[in-house]
Amino acid sequence: MKKIYTLFLSILAFLFLSFLPIEASAANVIDHYGLLTEQEIHELNERAQQISEKYNVGLYIRIVPNKEGKDSIFQYAEYIYKRDGMGLGEEQNGYLLTICMDDRSYLTTAYGSKAHASFTDFGKELVESDVESNLRSGNYKGAMDAFLNQSEYMLEQNELGTPVDVPGATPITEAELQARKQRQRNMRIGITAGTSPLASLLICLGLRRRHKTKGLKHDASAYIPKNGLNLQNVKDIYLYSTESRTLIVDTSSKGSSGGGTSINSGGFSHGSGGHF
Amino acid sequence: MPEQVTNYKCIRCGGPLHFDAKEQKLKCEYCDSTFTNEEIETLYKTANEAAIEQSYESDHADRLQWSAEEAKHMRAYSCPSCSAELLCDENTAATSCPYCGNPTVVPAQFHGALKPDYVIPFKLDKKDAIKALYNFYKGKVFLPNAFTDGAHIEEIKGIYVPFWLYDGTADSDMAYHGTRTNSYTSGRYHVTETKHYKVIRQGEVRFKHVPADASSKMPDEFMDALEPFNYVDMVPFQMSYMPGYLADKYDVTAAENSKRADVRMKNTTLDTIAATAHGYLTLVPEVERVHLSHDRIHYAFFPIWMLTTRWNGESYMFAMNGQTGKMIGDDLPVDRGKFLLYFLGLTLLFGIVLWFLLLR
Numbered sequence: 001m002k003k004i005y006t007l008f009l010s011i012l013a014f015l016f017l018s019f020l021p022i023e024a025s026a027a028n029v030i031d032h033y034g035l036l037t038e039q040e041i042h043e044l045n046e047r048a049q050q051i052s053e054k055y056n057v058g059l060y061i062r063i064v065p066n067k068e069g070k071d072s073i074f075q076y077a078e079y080i081y082k083r084d085g086m087g088l089g090e091e092q093n094g095y096l097l098t099i100c101m102d103d104r105s106y107l108t109t110a111y112g113s114k115a116h117a118s119f120t121d122f123g124k125e126l127v128e129s130d131v132e133s134n135l136r137s138g139n140y141k142g143a144m145d146a147f148l149n150q151s152e153y154m155l156e157q158n159e160l161g162t163p164v165d166v167p168g169a170t171p172i173t174e175a176e177l178q179a180r181k182q183r184q185r186n187m188r189i190g191i192t193a194g195t196s197p198l199a200s201l202l203i204c205l206g207l208r209r210r211h212k213t214k215g216l217k218h219d220a221s222a223y224i225p226k227n228g229l230n231l232q233n234v235k236d237i238y239l240y241s242t243e244s245r246t247l248i249v250d251t252s253s254k255g256s257s258g259g260g261t262s263i264n265s266g267g268f269s270h271g272s273g274g275h276f
Numbered sequence: 277m278p279e280q281v282t283n284y285k286c287i288r289c290g291g292p293l294h295f296d297a298k299e300q301k302l303k304c305e306y307c308d309s310t311f312t313n314e315e316i317e318t319l320y321k322t323a324n325e326a327a328i329e330q331s332y333e334s335d336h337a338d339r340l341q342w343s344a345e346e347a348k349h350m351r352a353y354s355c356p357s358c359s360a361e362l363l364c365d366e367n368t369a370a371t372s373c374p375y376c377g378n379p380t381v382v383p384a385q386f387h388g389a390l391k392p393d394y395v396i397p398f399k400l401d402k403k404d405a406i407k408a409l410y411n412f413y414k415g416k417v418f419l420p421n422a423f424t425d426g427a428h429i430e431e432i433k434g435i436y437v438p439f440w441l442y443d444g445t446a447d448s449d450m451a452y453h454g455t456r457t458n459s460y461t462s463g464r465y466h467v468t469e470t471k472h473y474k475v476i477r478q479g480e481v482r483f484k485h486v487p488a489d490a491s492s493k494m495p496d497e498f499m500d501a502l503e504p505f506n507y508v509d510m511v512p513f514q515m516s517y518m519p520g521y522l523a524d525k526y527d528v529t530a531a532e533n534s535k536r537a538d539v540r541m542k543n544t545t546l547d548t549i550a551a552t553a554h555g556y557l558t559l560v561p562e563v564e565r566v567h568l569s570h571d572r573i574h575y576a577f578f579p580i581w582m583l584t585t586r587w588n589g590e591s592y593m594f595a596m597n598g599q600t601g602k603m604i605g606d607d608l609p610v611d612r613g614k615f616l617l618y619f620l621g622l623t624l625l626f627g628i629v630l631w632f633l634l635l636r
Contacts, residue, residue: 196622200618208418211607223483223486224484228483239474247465
């Protein structure tokens with residue numbers, strides 16, 4: 001009984017901690033590579049904070065020397081977004097520009113329904129296009145300014161109800177966002193209702209197995225004496241090789257070329273990214 | 277047809293001796309004197325040999341009083357302590373007199389081909405077995421509370437169970453198809469390269485003392501599950517380890533039992549050889565040939581405590597390894613109410629935790 005009480009209290013403590021609001025305290029602009037001067041970082045930070053607070057969508061820039069072991073910049077961007085606690089509000093709305101100096105790659109990433117509505121696939125392409133041209137010309141500060149300026153414009157257009165999207169595409173409406181939330185909620189109910197009884201049943205069956213202790217032995221490994229294994233012929237002959245290739249972009253978050261925003265299963269949407 | 281039996285008696289007071297698991301000596305129940313096995317064996321050796329000769333002669337004459345069927349399955353002996361004439365199973369080798377309680381050994385069951393090569397003496401006594409049974413109930417959350425409280429021990433007995441120990445060699449000839457993979461990123465592609473190999477392994481695996489119980493009365497599932505026995509304590513057989521415990525001679529021959537040991541040795545050979553193929557993601561057997569040959573077969577007595585409880589009209593049997601203390605038993609009953617309660621409680625807890633994890 002003592003164990004059950006302890007387990008129950010642990011779960012209550014976990015739930016209490018879960019309810020505590022998460023403060024987004026991530027710095028807006030961080031340069032781990034030294035591409036910008038201190039003064040430039042200070043200026044960019046002030047401007048990013050200003051826009052973030054105005055639209056309640058965090059704008060972030062991360063310049064890093066490498067992807068810390070991640071396979072792609074897509075995975076890395078999602079990883080640091082969560083790790084560094086980026087995003088504002090309950091939904092952690094935010095838009096991140098990641099610049100990786102080991103392969104000179106860049107990518108923009110959005111999270112949260114307001115960010116997805118503001119930064120459509122088309123919108124992200126526009127931001128990235130502007131950023132890339134500045135990066136290629138070596139105007140790094142200019143690239144960051146372009147990111148903030150374009151982002152502010154996208155956020156403003158979304159506030160006006162006309163988010164930047166492919167010409168002729170229908171902007172994401174509030175109803176569509178609600179429908180998406182409903183779909184997510186249904187999925188959550190499905191996962192919870194399906195997984196919980198299954199996990200409980202497995203644990204209960206495991207506990208029930210303790211009631212059965214007798215059984216025939218099928219192995220005799222305990223009775224092989226020291227040096228009881230004597231191999232006379234050991235050969236590993238190489239025969240042939242096969243190779244399979246998977247397009248990384250397709251398995252990440254790239255969406256269709258139509259209007260709207262393509263959101264992956266992790267809740268992120270990405271631009272195309274690229275190299276400079 | 278009373279057979280000659282032996283009571284080991286105290287040299288000092290004449291009281292019955294039994295083998296004490298804790299002291300690993302023969303101990304007098306009355307004056308607490310202790311004797312080593314060697315002392316008692318030497319003392320009784322001459323007397324036993326003479327008695328056995330006499331027993332065989334009188335057995336032939338007395339057998340005429342029994343039907344062939346009765347004589348086939350029963351043996352009678354006279355208790356040297358109280359002179360009661362007792363009947364027992366044909367395989368009984370050590371027992372105790374139900375009238376005076378004296379531990380008794382039937383020497384004829386340990387002579388010639390029937391003499392075990394080895395014995396592992398009892399290390400744990402009756403108290404240890406009872407304690408182990410109650411510990412065995414712990415951690416079984418679905419056990420009805422009434423079972424723990426109401427199932428009383430009906431019978432508890434220490435038995436030397438006969439085992440065949442097989443020494444053997446398995447010659448093996450194996451071939452597998454193995455694959456190794458290497459993944460890397462090339463441009464915008466995730467590339468997985470798979471290398472295919474033919475893996476050949478030929479050799480032999482030796483086995484020493486693979487046990488299989490030689491008593492048809494003992495369930496194989498129980499005896500197998502009580503393994504392992506620690507062979508460090510195994511000593512050449514001496515009758516003086518028997519007093520105070522029950523013992524049966526084997527009634528399943530080594531040839532009949534060898535199939536059980538062979539299956540185990542073959543399975544282990546397949547696994548052991550396959551384990552020498554390192555670093556493969558997949559390993560599919562293409563050729564698996566194992567040829568087993570027995571080197572020697574030994575006859576040994578292993579110590580087992582058997583306990584019986586009764587609950588709700590059903591009998592439950594348990595067994596404890598008298599050397600290591602490992603306990604196993606019949607499938608214990610499950611309280612369906614407790615099972616349902618645990619299931620619902622855990623489902624609720626998992627549901628709440630998962631819901632909030634997915635919210636984040």
